[in-house]
Amino acid sequence: MSLIVMKFGGSSVGTTERMNRVAQRIIDKKLQGDRVVVVVSAMGDTTDDLIDKANEVNDNPPAREMDMLLTTGEQISVALLSMAIHKHGHAAKSFTGWQAGIVTEAVHAKARINDISPDRIFAALDEGNVVIVAGFQGMSESGEITTLGRGGSDTTAVALAAAIKADVCEIYTDVDGVYSTDPRVVKCARKLDEISYDEMLELAHLGAAVLHPRAVEYAKHYKVNLVVRSSFTQNQGTLVREAAEMEQGIVVRGIAADKNVARISVLGVGDVPGVLAKMFGALANKGIDVDIIVQSGVQDGKADFSFTVSLGDRQRAIDVLASIKGEVPYRETTYEEGLVKVSIVGAGMVSNPGVAATMFKAISDVGVSIKMVSTSEIKVSCVIAAEPVQEVVRALHTAYSLDTAETAFVGGPQDRR
């Protein structure tokens, strides 16, 4: 008898018919003798509809009231899913985040989970119930309703799995698992049987939408066995765990491409002490995440810097730089869009020299020039022009022997809340 957490996203419960299919899937698990805790997101477009309603009333609604509003979406899902399970003749109990004992920071819209007190969950399991918990939500110490921000339901599932020491946390989604790269781009992308937390974390950060990075962080920290699998098929899915087996002769696990990238250049920066700390400290204070940083050589005591930010932060970053020009003198800022960050990820590369060189050569063979490079122990990222990115990804996929004969299953649009 295992203790299992199953997480279903909003598109998996988007209609009554899908809700019933999910209920049947949960019951199958129960009938195998497992104890089952389910985490579920808001149905289909519910969250967007609620946001529209809020904007009709107030175009800048307070975060506290937004959390009050949005958490009803998951509350509706858990109640209906519980009713669907009852309809099939099985006992189930739904719980809101606060009822499930999920205690978060006293922050709205993007709270982190501080603690989970699973007493009520265990009591309901002991009574023979399927336990259904609303994803994405919790309660602060002072009793305020909070939400966990994007990827929140994944995080709820993993944090619950850690708190109740579940044997496995299954994330049901509309694709079969984690792929070596986006199967919509590369037809012969391979579904991975296993991937390590660190690799998954890099891929998640690099734009592979299948799991939210924060959920992977939790899983890594609490050593939760995560499985990503389809809610529409019985296929095996991908196991995310501490140390994943690598196939013979393969050093790269996956390839990701992220188009949400803008490059900012700061030219002719004066050689003031602590200039980097001041510049990037000011950006961090405004909540702007800087990714790759490159400094080119100093000339006449002046240096040039380039760094990447997400597209949405580009103008704010330039404004911040303008505001500190008194402290950090420079000649001018420029920016570039229409870029993509292509990354290869794999725990195997640490012991395989020449992995980066293979990447550079493959990109160059397609006739593309590399604008920036960044490396970590298990990752190499290159910023290139966005235009021929599909060709680049295909070339890398082949270069690292990732191609498979089977054509990958391609699911519908992802649902990541």
Added chain:
Amino acid sequence: MSLIVMKFGGSSVGTTERMNRVAQRIIDKKLQGDRVVVVVSAMGDTTDDLIDKANEVNDNPPAREMDMLLTTGEQISVALLSMAIHKHGHAAKSFTGWQAGIVTEAVHAKARINDISPDRIFAALDEGNVVIVAGFQGMSESGEITTLGRGGSDTTAVALAAAIKADVCEIYTDVDGVYSTDPRVVKCARKLDEISYDEMLELAHLGAAVLHPRAVEYAKHYKVNLVVRSSFTQNQGTLVREAAEMEQGIVVRGIAADKNVARISVLGVGDVPGVLAKMFGALANKGIDVDIIVQSGVQDGKADFSFTVSLGDRQRAIDVLASIKGEVPYRETTYEEGLVKVSIVGAGMVSNPGVAATMFKAISDVGVSIKMVSTSEIKVSCVIAAEPVQEVVRALHTAYSLDTAETAFVGGPQDRR
């Protein structure tokens, strides 16, 4: 500076525009220097939509999950109303039932309020907020989400007013106040300036939909000053309180007509000891409310009984009687529908003999025969054929000098959750 509870029903906040009008009305009160606690129902058709969704999934959903589902309706309302008040530049905080400290019995779908701990309400008021509380809902001691059943938001408002010792509890609705009778039937119905709890209770039980009986009971028990007034006009409304002033020469406050009545007759009942206790005990055990009971004279040791129940309970009542025929032998049961119970209510009648006689004469003058009569200290009810009921009500209204020159304001459909 007064402490005021304002309650708005679902039709008052049914659209964004109405929501804004309600927000303005609340802000006006705040700007007068009052401390304001608002109770609000689910918007317009939200509750019906949720019930439809539940029925799609399960035609007999568990009451616990139904409460989980339906309470989202009020949670959406309070969040949006709070946003609307913020939009107008004023501070507001919304609270679910459990956040507002509303503790109920551990019963679903129709829980009674056991206790209210208003600490968070007072803290939010002290910070300068308008406090907005979700009506209709609470939490049991064990942390289960519960609902209060029909009229629940009125009850929430009155119970909150009692708990925080509010100076007044204003129930905003789509009519101007409590009328001497249904203004859709009698054009010259008068709006009452005042009415006593007992009179209001009788009228509410007798089908005057403007206030739920349970809310009136709470108000009477905790001596809460209740005002019923329109959310669309600034008119004065009706004050419900302990002892209401009567106009000179008027003994009847109001007239109600309730069509939800069926008469059941049990003929030839054997003279068994405790026969009445057995018969009506069996009905009560099945949750069937019996209203008027009449026993006609005994003949040959056999008696005939008649009693009224609501239309929906008619068949069940007959089935219950059939099931106890072994214990309580009788010849046959018959029933009659197409009836109406017409009632006159007024605290003044206790000291005015002849009030009932005036009623009987007025009904007889219209050519209608009376089938059953029931009296209390402040009420006389007659069951008559439903057909000429409008004429009867008009005749009674005139007979008790209630007619006014003005034509009554007639509102839209009532909203009573």
